[in-house]
Amino acid sequence: MSGELRGPLVGIRVLELGNFIAAPFAAKIFADFGAEVIKVERPQTGDELRAWRTEADVTSMLFRSVARNKKSLTLDLRSPAGREIVLDLARQCDVIIENFRPGTLERWGIGPEALAAANPEVILVRISGYGQTGPYRDRPGFGSVAEAIGGLRFLTGEPDRPPVRAAASVADTVAGLYAVIGALMLMLKRARAADALEAGQLQTVDVALHEAVFSILESLVADYDAFGEVRARSGPTLPGVVPTGAYPCADGTEVVIGANSDNLFARLLIAMGRPDLAEDPKYRGGAARARHERELNALLRQWTLSLPAAEVVSRLQEAEVPVAPIYDAAGVAADEQFRAREMHVPFTVPVGNGEERVVRFPGIVPKLPGDAGAVLDAGPEVGQHTAEILRDLLGRDDAEIARLAAEGVI
Numbered sequence: 001m002s003g004e005l006r007g008p009l010v011g012i013r014v015l016e017l018g019n020f021i022a023a024p025f026a027a028k029i030f031a032d033f034g035a036e037v038i039k040v041e042r043p044q045t046g047d048e049l050r051a052w053r054t055e056a057d058v059t060s061m062l063f064r065s066v067a068r069n070k071k072s073l074t075l076d077l078r079s080p081a082g083r084e085i086v087l088d089l090a091r092q093c094d095v096i097i098e099n100f101r102p103g104t105l106e107r108w109g110i111g112p113e114a115l116a117a118a119n120p121e122v123i124l125v126r127i128s129g130y131g132q133t134g135p136y137r138d139r140p141g142f143g144s145v146a147e148a149i150g151g152l153r154f155l156t157g158e159p160d161r162p163p164v165r166a167a168a169s170v171a172d173t174v175a176g177l178y179a180v181i182g183a184l185m186l187m188l189k190r191a192r193a194a195d196a197l198e199a200g201q202l203q204t205v206d207v208a209l210h211e212a213v214f215s216i217l218e219s220l221v222a223d224y225d226a227f228g229e230v231r232a233r234s235g236p237t238l239p240g241v242v243p244t245g246a247y248p249c250a251d252g253t254e255v256v257i258g259a260n261s262d263n264l265f266a267r268l269l270i271a272m273g274r275p276d277l278a279e280d281p282k283y284r285g286g287a288a289r290a291r292h293e294r295e296l297n298a299l300l301r302q303w304t305l306s307l308p309a310a311e312v313v314s315r316l317q318e319a320e321v322p323v324a325p326i327y328d329a330a331g332v333a334a335d336e337q338f339r340a341r342e343m344h345v346p347f348t349v350p351v352g353n354g355e356e357r358v359v360r361f362p363g364i365v366p367k368l369p370g371d372a373g374a375v376l377d378a379g380p381e382v383g384q385h386t387a388e389i390l391r392d393l394l395g396r397d398d399a400e401i402a403r404l405a406a407e408g409v410i
Contacts, residue, residue: 005069007034007373012187015093016040016070017077017086019047021143021169022127022209023099024066025176026183030095031069032364033373038089038389039067039380043074043408046382058352059379065361067379073390074383074410081409083109087118088394095183099127102137116202123186124204125179131208141209143171150213151220159233175212179205242289243268243296246326249309257300258322260286271319272303333360341367347378386410 012035016027024039024047031037041047047063054060076082087110090096096115098105105111112124126132129141147153147170157164182205190203214220223229236256237245243265244258259268262285266278277299283289289296304312309325316323325331338344343363351357364373390396390410404410 003374003376005034005036005374005376006371007032008368010034012036012095013093014038015086015089015096017096017098017100017105018127019099020049021066021172022175022179022207023097023125024049025173026125026127026179027070027097028066028068029176029180032375033368035095037070038093038385039070039072040075040077040086041072041382043076043383043410046072046074050382055352058350059381061349061359061361064347064349064359064379068361069376070380071385071389072380072383073386075386076409077108077110079407079409081404081407085390085394085409086110087114089389090115090118090122092393093119093122094187095123095125097125097127097179097183101140102126102128102132112202112204120202121190122202123183123190124202125183125207126204127175127179127207127209129209131211132204132206143169143175143209146171146175146209146213150210151217152213155217155231155233157233158235161233163233171209171213174216175207175209178212178215179207182207237293237297240286240290240293242286242293243300245297247297247301247304247312249304249312250306251308253309254326255304255309255312256324256326257304257316260289264321265289267319268300268316268321271315271321272300274299345375349378383410
């Protein structure tokens with residue numbers, strides 16, 4: 001790790017027992033803002049995310065994006081010696097984050113009771129498909145499954161085609177955000193009212209992937225209960241929010257325009273050269289525009305198709321109407337706003353076949369005042385810090401470390 005950890009979470013130590021995305025994403029946020037994060041990985045192979053979207057001889061950029069600023073400790077969690085090391089680490093940590101199926105930690109002897117006995121003040125964050133309770137708790141659940149049962153997949157795509165998925169791990173990342181929020185709230189509670197915490201009761205954050213997805217779908221069930229409305233796929237628009245959505249331009253690209261208020265709608269029409277429609281009462285108010293959604297979108301699409309995307313963006317920005325081009329990776333990489341806010345952080349990393357390149361990784365969100373966090377590296381190699389952690393943090397000597405390695409524990 002190059003440089004010193006800095007930010008508001010310096011002095012906090014987090015133990016990450018997770019794999020794939022949800023728990024590692026949550027721990028990444030802690031690491032971004034100065035917490036010391038110890039990531040436990042399987043001996044030899046490490047986190048399975050290392051091999052996603054990449055060739056066999058190189059660590060994936062996805063793994064490097066979520067493993068930055070962390071220390072890697074290889075450990076067989078199923079072994080008695082591995083269990084002892086986890087409990088020793090728990091005594092030194094403020095937060096433990098895991099995303100195994102419910103009951104897994106308990107089966108390995110490192111469940112809440114064992115962790116509470118080791119450190120009654122540690123906060124345990126548990127992320128799973130369906131949560132730690134309820135009739136579905138024992139079911140396996142990945143993010144894609146959570147997006148299905150949580151209601152998101154049904155809404156995503158064109159109305160005359162099968163549902164599609166967003167090209168990002170929405171369930172995992174949203175669940176990771178809730179995991180961090182929950183941990184920080186319990187840390188704040190502990191700091192403010194330590195005497196009020198129930199003695200012997202481990203403070204636990206229980207995050208379910210399907211609930212995380214459902215929570216961002218606004219009034220999905222409320223509209224169903226109130227009006228009998230079952231929202232369906234609507235392509236690039238939101239039902240009843242007019243005009244908003246993606247519109248094609250003359251150069252074959254698209255822009256997203258949002259003008260779903262009376263003032264914005266009027267400014268949009270003036271920029272389009274149709275000030276006459278801005279005064280038309282049949283378009284005044286959101287409900288009225290929703291009734292004429294098809295004709296308004298057709299009118300707007302006709303206008304955007306007459307101009308290249310850059311001209312559409314320029315005219316609407318001048319009119320102070322929210323608009324943006326739909327970027328691919330190259331567009332995001334070249335955009336000056338991302339550069340100005342340090343959202344592209346470069347590191348030289350292996351990309352396969354013995355080659356290294358300068359690769360830009362996502363910057364820190366959110367921005368905080370002062371010296372509030374940094375991206376110090378692009379993730380550790382498998383087990384890079386194992387000996388350091390066992391020796392310096394847990395007091396194991398070189399002979400014991402060698403023995404654990406020979407036994408396959410680390």
